[in-house]
Ligand SMILES: NC(=O)C1=CN([C@@H]2O[C@H](COP(=O)(O)OP(=O)(O)OC[C@H]3O[C@@H](n4cnc5c(N)ncnc54)[C@H](O)[C@@H]3O)[C@@H](O)[C@H]2O)C=CC1
């Protein structure tokens with residue numbers, strides 16, 4: 001093959017695995033299946049705004065480094081845009097745009113009065129000291145201050161960001177504005193107006209959807225096994241709540257390594273080990289595993305909780321699970337998805353499965369706005385109600401249209417947004433009621 005051909009092939013592969021391309025194709029498909037005109041897709045394909053910022057940081061050794069960050073604000077017809085901020089070396093414009101579209105869809109599925117937003121900085125946080133990371137977090141907010149805020153766009157944590165980072169960011173925003181504005185972001189420390197239950201919310205939501213899926217499949221969770229890829233905020237909380245439902249978690253991987261224990265990993269012990277600074281690759285109370293092997297294990301439930309494009313044609317081919325619960329955003333490539341479909345795996349799609357995070361973020365914002373706080377039990381109950389409703393709306397669409405859970409989730413999300421677009425006059429009644437006889 002010539003170099004040119006190799007390049008062309010590489011471009012096709014990267015285009016197919018480009019999250020923006022993936023979300024576009026899935027949206028087009030759902031717009032068509034709903035019988036809407038292409039105008040609906042045209043309104044949704046691009047974010048309202050994509051902001052690129054450069055941050056000049058003086059490093060501890062005295063050198064100056066430039067960092068690039070983005071914020072994508074997709075749609076604001078139901079309320080402020082909302083979504084996490086990611087610190088990762090592989091952040092790109094297209095990734096941030098796709099992630100913001102996914103945020104619009106998941107808020108729509110859960111009926112939250114929010115639109116989609118997402119941000120990211122191209123950085124490997126492991127290469128920065130805590131002081132440098134704080135400077136970078138504050139610099140990012142300084143650049144974005146004019147375009148974010150509790151009624152405009154509300155950030156939150158995502159990959160490699162956490163309540164500590166949210167605390168720095170909120171402080172920077174408040175200093176610039178001159179007063180305390182806790183609703184400008186969510187996922188902040190409890191002491192600064194964070195919500196009870198937010199840290200656990202995404203994992204809790206994932207497990208609620210697994211519980212509902214198991215019910216549909218007549219699966220007994222107390223005799224089921226699971227493997228989890230990624231043990232950060234989402235993966236660890238998912239493991240914790242799976243263990244509460246007596247699911248046997250036999251394998252867990254993270255970037256540093258993977259572990260396997262046939263009769264189940266003691267999640268409480270592992271969480272204590274991680275909290276005391278340990279990493280999975282050093283955990284000696286379970287067998288060490290090559291992280292790649294996690295895909296082919298004989299388990300009932302597989303949970304990707306790391307990054308995009310992990311379930312590929314190859315890894316899906318190895319998979320034996322009956323349920324794939326997409327805790328991560330965009331973990332499955334189109335080719336991987338086709339393999340899962342052929343194997344009749346019950347996929348709980350990301351825009352439904354991981355929507356517990358933004359749901360409790362919404363509750364956090366509501367509490368900040370009214371300056372009155374709910375108990376953890378209240379939050380858990382409200383989250384459960386929303387997740388169960390969301391799951392059954394998607395399931396209903398799946399059954400009604402004889403389609404798959406992923407397509408059904410897109411259809412529920414797009415239909416909700418389309419109704420809002422029509423009410424605002426962005427699309428016309430004819431765009432939603434095409435004459436299908438021609
Ligand atoms: N934090 C939240 O509330 C929400 C997060 N998500 C999504 O969930 C996923 C995980 O996010 P967080 O847990 O917040 O991030 P995190 O930064 O807390 O954890 C990420 C985890 O992924 C692991 N990882 C990275 N590359 C890996 C690889 N190749 N193999 C195995 N593990 C790998 C890391 O070691 C780490 O354990 C992301 O896709 C994120 O967008 C979705 C909804 C809400």
Ligand SMILES: O=C(O)CCC(=O)C(=O)O
Nearest residue numbers: 083084156158357358361
């Ligand atoms: O909590 C939020 O607002 C957003 C969480 C998020 O980034 C996500 O759902 O991907």
